[in-house]
Amino acid sequence: MTKITPVILCGGSGTRLWPRSRASFPKPFLPLVGHETLFEGTVARASDPAAFAPPIVVTGTAHLDHVERQLSGHEGAQVIVEPSARNTAAAIALAALRLPEDAVMLVCPSDHHIADSAAFASAAKAAAALAAEDWLVSFGIEAKTPETGFGYLHRGEAIGSGGFKVARFVEKPDLERAQEFLASGEYAWNGGIFAFRTGAFLKELGEHRPAILEAARAAVATGREEGARFHPDAEAFARIDSESVDYAVMENTSRAAMVPADMGWSDIGNWHALRDARAGDENGNRVSGRAELVDCRNVLVESDGPRVSVIGLEDVIVVVDGDEILVTTIAGAQLVGKLSGAVNQ
Amino acid sequence: MTKITPVILCGGSGTRLWPRSRASFPKPFLPLVGHETLFEGTVARASDPAAFAPPIVVTGTAHLDHVERQLSGHEGAQVIVEPSARNTAAAIALAALRLPEDAVMLVCPSDHHIADSAAFASAAKAAAALAAEDWLVSFGIEAKTPETGFGYLHRGEAIGSGGFKVARFVEKPDLERAQEFLASGEYAWNGGIFAFRTGAFLKELGEHRPAILEAARAAVATGREEGARFHPDAEAFARIDSESVDYAVMENTSRAAMVPADMGWSDIGNWHALRDARAGDENGNRVSGRAELVDCRNVLVESDGPRVSVIGLEDVIVVVDGDEILVTTIAGAQLVGKLSGAVNQ
Numbered sequence: 001m002t003k004i005t006p007v008i009l010c011g012g013s014g015t016r017l018w019p020r021s022r023a024s025f026p027k028p029f030l031p032l033v034g035h036e037t038l039f040e041g042t043v044a045r046a047s048d049p050a051a052f053a054p055p056i057v058v059t060g061t062a063h064l065d066h067v068e069r070q071l072s073g074h075e076g077a078q079v080i081v082e083p084s085a086r087n088t089a090a091a092i093a094l095a096a097l098r099l100p101e102d103a104v105m106l107v108c109p110s111d112h113h114i115a116d117s118a119a120f121a122s123a124a125k126a127a128a129a130l131a132a133e134d135w136l137v138s139f140g141i142e143a144k145t146p147e148t149g150f151g152y153l154h155r156g157e158a159i160g161s162g163g164f165k166v167a168r169f170v171e172k173p174d175l176e177r178a179q180e181f182l183a184s185g186e187y188a189w190n191g192g193i194f195a196f197r198t199g200a201f202l203k204e205l206g207e208h209r210p211a212i213l214e215a216a217r218a219a220v221a222t223g224r225e226e227g228a229r230f231h232p233d234a235e236a237f238a239r240i241d242s243e244s245v246d247y248a249v250m251e252n253t254s255r256a257a258m259v260p261a262d263m264g265w266s267d268i269g270n271w272h273a274l275r276d277a278r279a280g281d282e283n284g285n286r287v288s289g290r291a292e293l294v295d296c297r298n299v300l301v302e303s304d305g306p307r308v309s310v311i312g313l314e315d316v317i318v319v320v321d322g323d324e325i326l327v328t329t330i331a332g333a334q335l336v337g338k339l340s341g342a343v344n345q
Numbered sequence: 346m347t348k349i350t351p352v353i354l355c356g357g358s359g360t361r362l363w364p365r366s367r368a369s370f371p372k373p374f375l376p377l378v379g380h381e382t383l384f385e386g387t388v389a390r391a392s393d394p395a396a397f398a399p400p401i402v403v404t405g406t407a408h409l410d411h412v413e414r415q416l417s418g419h420e421g422a423q424v425i426v427e428p429s430a431r432n433t434a435a436a437i438a439l440a441a442l443r444l445p446e447d448a449v450m451l452v453c454p455s456d457h458h459i460a461d462s463a464a465f466a467s468a469a470k471a472a473a474a475l476a477a478e479d480w481l482v483s484f485g486i487e488a489k490t491p492e493t494g495f496g497y498l499h500r501g502e503a504i505g506s507g508g509f510k511v512a513r514f515v516e517k518p519d520l521e522r523a524q525e526f527l528a529s530g531e532y533a534w535n536g537g538i539f540a541f542r543t544g545a546f547l548k549e550l551g552e553h554r555p556a557i558l559e560a561a562r563a564a565v566a567t568g569r570e571e572g573a574r575f576h577p578d579a580e581a582f583a584r585i586d587s588e589s590v591d592y593a594v595m596e597n598t599s600r601a602a603m604v605p606a607d608m609g610w611s612d613i614g615n616w617h618a619l620r621d622a623r624a625g626d627e628n629g630n631r632v633s634g635r636a637e638l639v640d641c642r643n644v645l646v647e648s649d650g651p652r653v654s655v656i657g658l659e660d661v662i663v664v665v666d667g668d669e670i671l672v673t674t675i676a677g678a679q680l681v682g683k684l685s686g687a688v689n690q
Contacts, residue, residue, distance in 0.1 A: 294680060311672070324651060
C-alpha cells in the first residue's frame, strides 16, 4: 500500500485559550497537554515511516518560524507558505497539487489533542484504504457529550471494512438536537481530519468549486521553491475564495465517507476542554507552574512564573501569562475569546 | 480640657493580608482602603489641633522607615523605637512614662480602618473625659455581626455622660455565644482603642504588673533621645514580660470603663474584611489596578501590575503582588495566613 502523506494545517489565531495562547504564539505551538506542543504531537502521530511519508505543513508567514523550529528533525518535511489565509479548501488544494495523483493525503489540523495514538493510526489506515478507492473520508469522532460547538456526521450504510457512507453533514446543532444525536448513536463529531487520494480530491474540487481549483493551480504553477519551503504565487492565491473544505467539497460530493475514531480526541477549544484533557491529581486539580492549592477541587492552575495560591475553589481556571491573568469558572471559559485582552492583541 | 495625646501602636507582622501585606511592608503602611494608608488614617483622625497634641508612635526598628516617611508633615510627632517586641502593656507604659502624669493618652492601633471620623472624634472626647476621672476606658465598638475573632466587652452600669463600667471582659467566643452577645445588645467588640490618664494607667500597671512597670521605668530612664526618636534602653526593655494591656491591666482593674463607638470600624483582619471595607460598584465588585470583570458579583481584585480578567465568579478575591498571586473564596480568606507564601516570608 502507498504510504500516507500527512498534510498538516496550521492556521488560526487562538483567542479562546488567551492569555496563554496569543496571536503571535497560538495554540498549536504551545505544550498545552504534556511536554509536546499540539503541533509536535500532530507530526509525531503521523511519523511512523512504515505507514507515513514525510509531512507537508501548510501555514502562513506569521507562524513559519514556529513551524520550522518545531519540525526540526523531521527529515523530508515540506512547508507550503500561504501568502494569505484562504481557509481549508485552498490549503488542501495546494498540498494536493504538489503531490502525485495517486498519493493519499491525511489532512490533520495541528491544534487538536489525541490521547490514543494507536487508535489514531488504526483509523488513519482504515481511512487511507477507503481513500484509495476514491472515497473522500472524514474521521467520525465518537461523540462523548452533547457538544453544540461541533459539526456532526450522520452515519450511512457500511462500506469497506469498518467504514460508512456519510448520510448527511450537520451544522452545529442546538443542545436538544445534540442530545438526540448522542442518544441515537448514529452521529459522530466532524473533527476536520480527512483522507483523500489527491486525484479524487482535485476532481471533486474541480466539479464543485472550479474557480478555487483553477486559482490554486495557477498559484502552484507560478510559485517558487526555497529549500524545503514552497511559496505559492501571492497574486494568484489571493484570488481564491476563502471556503472550508466541508462547504466546498464534502457537503457536495456523493463520495463522502467516514471511519469511526474513538481516540481520546479534543480540539482543546477552550480552557474547559484543556482542563479535561489534562490528568488531575486525587482532587482533580491540574497544576502547571508554582502553585499551592488548599481545599480545591477540579481547579486548573497554569502559571509561567508567579506562585499562585488558591483557597476553597472548585471548577475554576487560573492562568498567568506575563502581564495577563485570567480567572474563570468552567462555564465562563467559553467567553474568554471576548475579553478585551483576547480581542485587542 | 487638656489636649489628648494620641499613642499610636505599630507592630504586627501581617500574614493575613498576604501577599499584599508582607513582613517587610505590613498592613498599617499600605493604602488598603482609599488613598491613605491605615497608619496615615490613624494619625489623621487624631490630628485636629483643637483636641489633640502631636502623636507619640511606638514601633520597632523594622518599621521605623515606614513610620517616619508616613509621619512627615506632622509637626511635633515623636517616635519611640522599641528594641524588641514586647506587646501592648510595655508599649503603652513607655509612652506613659514619657508624658506628664496628667496627660490623657488615646491608644490607637495603626492597622484599623474607621469610616466615620466624626464618630471617632466624638467617642475620643467622651473617653478622654472619663479618663480624666481616672477611668481606664476602652472603646466599645458596636457589634454588627457575630464575630468569633474578637474579644467582647460586657456593658455594666452607666457612668458619666454616655459611658459605662465594663461588667466583664470576654475572650473570643464561639459562634453560638457570639450570636447571643449580638442578640442581647449588651456586648461590644474590644477593638484595642483606649483612653488613659497616664498617672492612672501607671498606678494600675504598678499594682497588677509591678515588674513590667519597673523594667519600663528603667528602660526609659536609661534611654536616649535622637531628634524626634526616643530609644529605650535595650537591656532593660528586654527584661519586660510580653503581655497585652488587656491581660495585664484591663481585666484586673476595678476602674475599667467603656464608651460606645459606632464608627464604621474594621480591623481589616483578612481579605474578607478588606473587601467589605471598600465601596463596591453596582455589582458589588471592588477593583484596584487593571482588571476586566464579566458576570462577577462581590469580587475583589487587587493587582499591582498585570491585568486581571475574571469571568463568572462571586465572592472571590484575587490579589496580585509581584511574584505572588492569591485567589480565594470569602470563607477561605481566614486561611491565608497559613499559606506557604505567608508563613515563609
